[in-house]
């Protein structure tokens with residue numbers, strides 16, 4: 017169906033024309049000089065070697081296809097010669113038609129062939145002469161009539177085209193080489209390219225004549241080369257029509273995979289081959305024979321529970337590459353990578369199947385597996401759970417129905433059905449055939465595979481695959497897929513035997529079974545005159561052909577559907593995203609940039625004045641605590657205010673040492689209160705709050721894991737810096753623990769701040785008192801309650817201070833102020849106690865505020881003992897100032913430097929491709945954007961592939977059209 021045109025070099029053509037015609041060669045008259053041949057080869061230009069890779073393999077294959085010449089025919093002997101005679105007639109007629117097409121190819125291939133033959137002749141030069149003599153005498157003994165026949169056939173061919181002669185010359189060269197070889201070895205191969213033995217009873221058994229010899233020779237040359245080619249690469253990737261066919265199938269399989277990843281709608285589906293059959297009918301054995309490895313789950317406990325979508329990808333052997341040429345890939349589990357061990361593939365498949373709970377038993381969630389191998393054809397196959405007759409006790413009741421529904425879903429159009437039936441079970445009972453008939457009554461897309469042919473007699477087997485009882489348009493193929501047991505009863509398999517695949521073992525066994533004596537039975541034809549199809553190899557090739565044809569016939573519909581989907585996707589992309597393309601990577605980069613920018617904005621809260629002010633507030637709160645602890649609770653507190661008003665006391669030196677020590681204690685309490693730790697904690701808490709707030713805003717609400725990461729690493733930075741910072745701060749304020757020098761200006765500022773702080777405190781107390789007042793219902797009630805609580809406390813005090821009673825003396829108890837007890841609830845009593853405290857505190861605060869505002873406190877730092885509030889406020893400010901400097905250097909600057917870098921390294925660079933993708937898809941808006949973009953891209957990719965397929969078909973138009981115009985599956989009619 018494909019034609020290649022290769023221009024032959026002039027010198028080569030001349031050489032071809034110098035060869036004798038086949039007619040002459042078959043006659044007794046021709047006696048080639050043994051020495052002349054090698055001499056002739058020497059003249060072939062070296063560059064012609066290059067042509068071998070392109071065209072040498074194509075000739076025998078095409079010839080074999082065209083002539084259907086059995087390679088086995090090469091066996092020299094009377095039987096073989098008889099068969100050759102029969103074939104030669106068809107050779108003679110078909111060659112004339114085909115040589116027109118083949119001429120150019122053959123001519124160009126001449127260089128290569130001649131080159132090959134040259135070396136072959138060199139190697140056999142010593143025996144060539146005698147071999148040719150033997151040949152000639154054999155031909156001679158076959159009779160003159162045969163010779164005439166040959167001459168006639170050749171003359172007819174010669175009259176049809178000059179080119180035919182040139183091509184024939186080529187074939188003669190091939191023939192002579194092979195013939196000599198066969199003469200020497202006395203052996204030949206058997207079977208045609210479809211795997212048939214080609215030894216059917218209808219074939220003539222004529223044993224004599226030169227025609228037979230010619231046919232034997234051509235068949236031998238073609239067959240041997242075909243076998244050579246197959247051995248090198250059974251699904252050749254070389255040039256030539258088969259290559260194009262494979263390209264077409266492969267491209268369609270690629271397209272199918274992309275389409276499946278876009279969506280599962282039926283409109284965008286290219287066909288696949290679905291394997292159905294009852295349990296133990298041999299489905300797995302057939303698939304494994306096709307793949308060449310034992311890799312499917314095995315076991316009694318219904319181990320196939322999910323559809324296994326198998327994509328076989330033919331990969332040519334690349335000896336130079338260190339990469340494995342044979343491996344499996346689970347696309348849904350990329351972390352597994354290339355699995356080269358097929359036992360591992362089997363284990364993974366078993367685990368994936370058994371992950372379906374026993375109570376469910378089957379599910380329609382498929383497992384995807386790709387197998388790359390030089391030994392597999394490009395195919396897509398779906399293995400389904402086997403039909404069961406009745407569910408066992410531990411299986412769900414509706415199992416039969418579930419499996420049937422699952423198969424029903426997969427055998428819908430456009431899929432091709434591979435209905436597997438065992439030969440030893442009546443086809444009438446085959447659930448696979450029954451299911452396929454429902455959806456494909458004519459069997460237009462059903463291939464029957466009859467397994468276990470060895471379990472019935474050849475006659476019965478042949479009868480089944482004739483398909484007369486249950487006809488299928490695509491027919492039946494009989495196979496024997498059980499791998500022969502090794503000595504010791506163990507099935508031989510690929511494991512531990514790298515040179516033998518299951519395929520070769522199965523093929524060997526099938527060759528024995530369908531060949532030999534059984535060849536008479538299986539070599540017959542069915543009612544439509546078609547050969548019975550037998551053997552796994554035939555099945556493989558048939559599947560390739562059917563899949564390719566089916567896919568190609570779906571091409572038009574798919575192209576239209578893809579075009580429509582693409583237009584819609586383009587429109588949506590324009591409308592929704594204004595054609596703006598994004599990637600997961602760009603989204604991550606944008607997000608981290610935004611995070612850094614937001615972080616920078618927020619850091620404005622951490623300027624030095626801002627931190628200083630916060631620290632000052634912290635320390636002033638401490639000051640208030642110290643004042644309360646040392647002064648406000650001191651019974652002599654009022655005394656200090658009075659002393660301050662005493663004009664006789666000029667400086668604090670004139671003051672009672674009690675107040676001077678008190679001031680020192682207060683100063684010490686403040687400077688030794690853990691300022692380093694507290695101030696560092698305060699700033700670090702501020703930073704934590706900042707990070708929490710920016711990491712929780714959009715878009716991080718969609719990325720909980722990333723948020724946790726940010727929080728974790730920012731906290732880690734802080735933890736790392738905090739100890740050091742606290743120590744540094746503590747060291748820096750150490751001098752203030754011994755001496756505090758105060759300037760006038762500082763004192764004045766401290767006084768103002770102390771005054772303000774007291775005002776604040778007064779306000780707070782007022783507010784609290786106001787709350788209690790409101791709760792009680794007015795000032796009168798508040799005052800009454802305060803008085804009552806005060807009396808109560810006095811009574812309690814008195815009672816506490818009362819001396820212990822002397823034994824024997826009568827004791828008298830002062831009555832508690834119970835009168836008002838019934839007027840207040842316990843909660844009000846508690847409020848009353850608070851109110852009493854607050855009013856006392858208010859009185860004190862107001863008194864001390866007066867002191868702070870007094871003339872004395874305005875004088876300056878030498879009056880510090882009179883005005884501890886002002887002094888402590890100044891110290892607090894100094895501590896805050898110094899602490900801020902060191903916190904800024906040791907903590908803030910470090911954090912501001914490290915945090916953005918950590919964002920880059922922990923989010924931007926630390927994520928691998930999958931994590932980046934996962935991150936982007938977490939954001940629903942981005943996911944929609946990416947999904948639409950991905951869909952559009954894939955549809956465009958599919959459109960491009962479809963376009964290139966159209967080009968491929970156009971390039972192949974003459975033969976391709978011929979086949980297509982006959983309609984779907986025309987080649988199998």
Ligand SMILES: Nc1nc2c(ncn2[C@@H]2O[C@H](COP(=O)(O)OP(=O)(O)OP(=O)(O)O)[C@@H](O)[C@H]2O)c(=O)[nH]1
Pocket residue numbers: 293294295296297298299300301302320401402403467468469470471495496497498499
């Ligand atoms: N004699 C003979 N036995 C075969 C042949 N093909 C398969 N078997 C045997 O039949 C049994 C079932 O074969 P499988 O390939 O596991 O059948 P299956 O349809 O995949 O079975 P389930 O996965 O259980 O549905 C195995 O013991 C095979 O060895 C054959 O051509 N001849």
